[in-house]
Amino acid sequence: MTVFFHYALHGFSNIYLVGNDVTKEAIIIDPAAFTLGLLDFIESKSYMVKAVLLTHKHKHHVDGLKTLLKIYDASVYSSNSGIGGILCNTVADSEKFEVCGFSVEALSVPGHSQDSIVYCIEKLLFTGDTLYAGLIGNTLSQYGNKLLREQIQKKLFVKDDDCLVLPGHGPPSTIATEKLYNSAFALKDNRT
Amino acid sequence: MYDFLTCAFSDCNLTAISGSKYCAAHLPEPEKTTAYIENILKQNNTIKNLNARGLRFEGIDLSGRKFYACSFSKASLINMIFHTCSFRMCFFDFAVMDSCDFSNTDAQYCSFSGSKLINVAFENSELVHNNFNGIKANNSTFSKSNLYNSRFVYSELFQTDFIDCNLKRSVIVPSKEHEVSWRLSNTQEAIWDIDRINA
Numbered sequence: 593m594t595v596f597f598h599y600a601l602h603g604f605s606n607i608y609l610v611g612n613d614v615t616k617e618a619i620i621i622d623p624a625a626f627t628l629g630l631l632d633f634i635e636s637k638s639y640m641v642k643a644v645l646l647t648h649k650h651k652h653h654v655d656g657l658k659t660l661l662k663i664y665d666a667s668v669y670s671s672n673s674g675i676g677g678i679l680c681n682t683v684a685d686s687e688k689f690e691v692c693g694f695s696v697e698a699l700s701v702p703g704h705s706q707d708s709i710v711y712c713i714e715k716l717l718f719t720g721d722t723l724y725a726g727l728i729g730n731t732l733s734q735y736g737n738k739l740l741r742e743q744i745q746k747k748l749f750v751k752d753d754d755c756l757v758l759p760g761h762g763p764p765s766t767i768a769t770e771k772l773y774n775s776a777f778a779l780k781d782n783r784t
Numbered sequence: 785m786y787d788f789l790t791c792a793f794s795d796c797n798l799t800a801i802s803g804s805k806y807c808a809a810h811l812p813e814p815e816k817t818t819a820y821i822e823n824i825l826k827q828n829n830t831i832k833n834l835n836a837r838g839l840r841f842e843g844i845d846l847s848g849r850k851f852y853a854c855s856f857s858k859a860s861l862i863n864m865i866f867h868t869c870s871f872r873m874c875f876f877d878f879a880v881m882d883s884c885d886f887s888n889t890d891a892q893y894c895s896f897s898g899s900k901l902i903n904v905a906f907e908n909s910e911l912v913h914n915n916f917n918g919i920k921a922n923n924s925t926f927s928k929s930n931l932y933n934s935r936f937v938y939s940e941l942f943q944t945d946f947i948d949c950n951l952k953r954s955v956i957v958p959s960k961e962h963e964v965s966w967r968l969s970n971t972q973e974a975i976w977d978i979d980r981i982n983a
Contacts, residue, residue, distance in 0.1 A: 595785045714788040726917040726937030763915035769897035773918035773938045
């Protein structure tokens with residue numbers, strides 16, 4: 593497995609490519625923008641994009657989708673049935689499916705948005721706008737904030753400590769460090 | 785990415801060290817595995833997908849190496865020289881670094897979260913998009929570095945310099961700070977209050 597990270601200036605978002613080194617098929621996670629630089633990069637590595645995973649439908653995570661689908665015949669996965677007129681394969685909480693030779697688990701983590709999905713591929717957690725390094729996604733209400741924190745603890749913090757957190761914005765992290773140093777969780781006493 | 789093979793020791797969920805079936809805690813011959821990884825580090829200019837989690841390295845000059853998707857999480861790095869190295873998507877979380885030289889490095893999208901830094905130099909470096917949350921830095925320097933979009937949430941900084949750094953879009957919310965110099969850095973462009981973040 594090869595994982596590449598691309599920083600999109602559009603919304604300062606992270607775009608990820610997960611490539612299968614054997615088949616050269618690739619998954620794109622959250623195409624915030626589809627720029628010539630990203631296209632050059634994919635082509636230089638000889639990948640064929642076969643699937644797109646969307647963590648949620650906010651524009652800073654999906655605006656490159658239409659352009660991407662003009663170039664690659666890829667299946668789109670989301671918790672929505674369609675985004676901007678594009679039909680999606682709908683995924684539900686705890687659903688497991690196979691794409692590009694990888695087993696993917698979808699985890700519904702609402703709070704930042706109702707449709708927020710975290711994708712788990714082996715020990716990689718693509719958290720979108722739910723969990724960032726040291727922070728959680730913004731919410732519109734105190735209820736949303738409480739819900740998001742509960743869902744993160746229930747569904748993400750139960751993963752192995754060495755699972756990598758690859759968020760939609762900002763630097764990467766791990767589950768162990770988020771349990772200790774995420775500002776949304778008052779675990780100061782547990783810090784070592 | 786480094787392989788996520790699980791340690792062969794029963795009930796252990798940690799990933800196995802590259803070239804071994806076991807994690808660092810369950811290695812039957814840790815010296816042999818460490819020597820094997822040291823050889824990889826010394827003999828290659830480009831190091832990809834290496835998992836050296838929890839191992840101990842001391843006194844190796846790795847200047848100019850390029851690291852991609854490697855893990856040095858929970859590793860002990862003592863008197864290591866990483867001068868002019870580049871790092872992409874590498875993990876140093878909960879590592880212990882004593883007297884290490886990371887000067888003139890180019891590290892992007894890496895995590896140093898929870899690591900202990902004692903007398904570590906990151907001077908003159910491109911440290912863009914990195915996670916330094918929860919670090920405990922003593923007598924270290926980040927001076928003349930570009931820390932764009934990097935984070936220092938709940939970090940503990942003692943006698944550590946951030947002189948003439950670019951702090952644009954960086955999140956700096958240290959829980960402890962003593963004798964830290966931010967002189968000549970664009971502190972007004974950093975985010976010092978978590979409530980100001982609109983992620």
